[in-house]
Amino acid sequence: MEHAIELQNVHKSFGGFGIKDLSLQIKKGFVTGFIGANGAGKSTIIKMILNLLQPDAGEVRVFGMNYKESEKMIKERIGFVFNDDMLYGELTLLEMKKLIAACYRKWDDTLFHHYCDRFELPLRQNMKSFSDGMKMKAALAFALSHHADLLIMDEPTSSLDPIFRRELMELLRGVMLDEEKTIFLSTHIMSDLSSLADYITLIQEGEIVFSKALNEIEEEYAIVRGGAELLDKDTEQYFLSIRRSDNGFEALTADYQTVEKLFGSEAIIERASLEEIMYYSRGGKVDAAFN
Numbered sequence: 194m195e196h197a198i199e200l201q202n203v204h205k206s207f208g209g210f211g212i213k214d215l216s217l218q219i220k221k222g223f224v225t226g227f228i229g230a231n232g233a234g235k236s237t238i239i240k241m242i243l244n245l246l247q248p249d250a251g252e253v254r255v256f257g258m259n260y261k262e263s264e265k266m267i268k269e270r271i272g273f274v275f276n277d278d279m280l281y282g283e284l285t286l287l288e289m290k291k292l293i294a295a296c297y298r299k300w301d302d303t304l305f306h307h308y309c310d311r312f313e314l315p316l317r318q319n320m321k322s323f324s325d326g327m328k329m330k331a332a333l334a335f336a337l338s339h340h341a342d343l344l345i346m347d348e349p350t351s352s353l354d355p356i357f358r359r360e361l362m363e364l365l366r367g368v369m370l371d372e373e374k375t376i377f378l379s380t381h382i383m384s385d386l387s388s389l390a391d392y393i394t395l396i397q398e399g400e401i402v403f404s405k406a407l408n409e410i411e412e413e414y415a416i417v418r419g420g421a422e423l424l425d426k427d428t429e430q431y432f433l434s435i436r437r438s439d440n441g442f443e444a445l446t447a448d449y450q451t452v453e454k455l456f457g458s459e460a461i462i463e464r465a466s467l468e469e470i471m472y473y474s475r476g477g478k479v480d481a482a483f484n
């Protein structure tokens with residue numbers, strides 16, 4: 194399968210934070226949700242994919258091309274949305290549009306005006322005075338108006354009201370009806386992903402924990418609760434993280450079926466949500482004690 198994005202053995206360090214030897218492949222034609230705690234490295238990786246930051250070592254390829262040889266061709270095919278004030282000076286939306294449209298061969302002015310209408314954006318108002326949500330909508334209108342094959346979005350929904358968030362999810366599902374399109378989006382709002390994402394990539398302290406199909410995650414991961422007597426060297430190996438208390442333990446497994454066979458009705462075994470997977474895998478290996 195062709196990959197829309199490939200990172201190979203990428204290193205990047207800033208003072209105390211480091212990404213070491215990270216490799217990641219994002220499938221073409223699907224939506225991948227990129228999740229991880231604050232400071233895990235999501236924006237850093239997204240910036241490297243967009244060539245806004247260069248890795249210290251390793252390689253970033255988009256549609257099989259690298260920026261050194263094919264920067265213009267790659268950028269032409271990407272639409273990006275940042276939760277950031279990076280775009281807006283003293284310009285109106287129309288003035289900004291003129292600058293951005295000039296960068297893309299496939300710029301579609303009709304489509305841009307369609308999105309501005311749909312998002313109720315004022316064309317002649319200084320963008321500096323836009324609310325956070327309006328800025329995000331403007332960034333979306335720009336990203337969606339040049340027929341990009343790959344949409345990369347860094348927390349696109351964080352400043353949006355719940356109504357528009359739902360509309361955006363609907364809109365993105367519409368984009369994905371074209372099987373050639375790919376979306377890679379980071380978010381802290383897990384419910385956005387349940388109806389949209391095909392794959393989930395979880396990052397923790399600069400390391401990829403997994404990159405998997407959402408339905409596999411739903412089938413494999415579970416939270417197990419039981420008495421301390423159930424834990425020993427043999428059973429502990431099925432857990433990614435164990436939290437012990439005076440009353441017993443709670444643990445995360447990525448092997449639902451085996452654990453169910455092993456413990457049967459002796460333990461409570463429930464499918465894990467993405468929030469729970471993030472929470473329990475925080476701090477990594479076995480024996481994160483709690484009380």
Ligand SMILES: Nc1ncnc2c1ncn2[C@@H]1O[C@H](COP(=O)(O)OP(=O)(O)OP(=O)(O)O)[C@@H](O)[C@H]1O
Nearest residue numbers: 207208210229230231232233234235236237238381
């Ligand atoms: N330009 C920079 N200089 C120094 N440190 C940086 C720089 N950019 C990011 N970092 C550090 O890298 C780490 C990862 O930051 P990053 O913004 O990639 O995380 P994130 O997963 O996107 O977090 P959040 O969910 O809070 O947006 C943080 O510790 C951050 O302080």
